[in-house]
Amino acid sequence: MAQRLKSDWLLFSTIVAMVMFGIIMVYSASSVSAQLNPRINSSLYYASHQLVWAVVSFATLMYFKRRNYRALQSAGWAFGSLGVVLFLQILVFFFDSKTHRWFRFPGIGTFQPSEFGKPALIIFFAYFVTLKQDAINSKRTMIAASLALAVLAASVGFGDLGTAIVLILPAAIVFYVAGLQRKFVAAALLAGLVCSIGFVVAKPYRVARMIGFFDPEYKRIAFFDPEGRIKKYVSESLTTRDPAYQVRQSKIAVGSGGALGLGLMQGRQKILYLPEAHTDFIYAVVGEELGLFGCGALLTGFLIILWRGLELCWVTDDAFGRYLALGVTSSIVIQALINMSVVLGMGPTKGIPLPMISAGGSSLMSTMICLGMLLSVSEHSG
Secondary structure: OOOOOOOOOHHHHOOOHHHHHHHHHHHHHHHHHHHHHOOOOOOOOOOOOHHHHHHHHHHHHHHHHHHHHHHOOOOHHHHHHHHHHHHHHHHHHHOOOOOOOOOEOOOOOEEHHHHHHHHHHHHHHHHHHHHOOOHHHOHHHHHHHHHHHHHHHHHHHOOOHHHHHHHHHHHHHHHHHOOOOOOHOOOOHHHHHHHHHHHHHHHHHHHHHHHHHHOOOHHHHHHOOOOOHHHHHOOOOHHHHOOOOOHHHHHHHHHHHOOOOOOOOOOOOOOOOOOOOOOOOOHHHHHHHHHHHHHHHHOOOHHHHHHHHHHHHHHOHHHHHHHHHHHHHHHHHHHHHHHHHHHHOOOOOOOOHHHHHHOOOHHHHHHHHHHHHHHHHHHHOO
């Protein structure tokens, strides 16, 4: 008799509820701006696109959920998925010469290959760490792992620094839990910090965002740069005339929501005040329309994912399943916390969507692939 699979219905229901909630909030956040846009002229434009992506992404989640995660423990999946993402990143560098992020398909939408670096890297490091567990601190292991992470993070970070950060942190967590010595973890994070600084300096708008958060009045910078070279460099970007504007508007939105919010569809900041209200700053719309309770409910959803994911890391009987669950859990939760911290003004602005909530088909599908693998570990472990 075939073994009956055990589904984590709490985790599964939480995922479904969050995706449905995301579609509702995308409609609420984008309906007015989409209706006023003469190129779109439809309040359902972004919500309908998100719904189509949600259906496709849910089918993908079910595929990985029903597939035994141990089938992913192969060189083909580990190196193949990573190779495909790297190839797409090289292509997008030429096809999108301005931002190096998206493949654009007229009438269909956009596709962001860097988002799929998350599941690809999670599979790769779960496979790699399991294979090299007995020699995790050897020089050869460190060089091979560092090279793979550096190549992918560099190719992604040139156009999308936020996603590159989300790639690096879960990898460091997986290696640390696998037994990597703290000095190596510290060295890897330091190297990542140095590279991140390099990527920030390479783009004026990134420098402006950092200055807007740490020193908006240029008082400290003027002490080190009395000739104003940094300020002149920042002014080269047309998008950075007021780098604090977006965060300021998001804090107004969250603050005006109070405990109970103004009501669904009743938010005001999304009406041409808050840029990217339906994407990176959708959490501000949640705060304004549903208040503290709405934000708390959404945070609870991510805490449930964190709880069930860490529990799987503890009870799963094989190393590959443990590291796969840990990679997925840390990636999604870290991304969510970074997004929320930016919206609340607790960190410099970065283009990181809120998983399952923000508009964006590539982000949604990437997240659902990861959660499908997490559900597979839940069903097939033991």
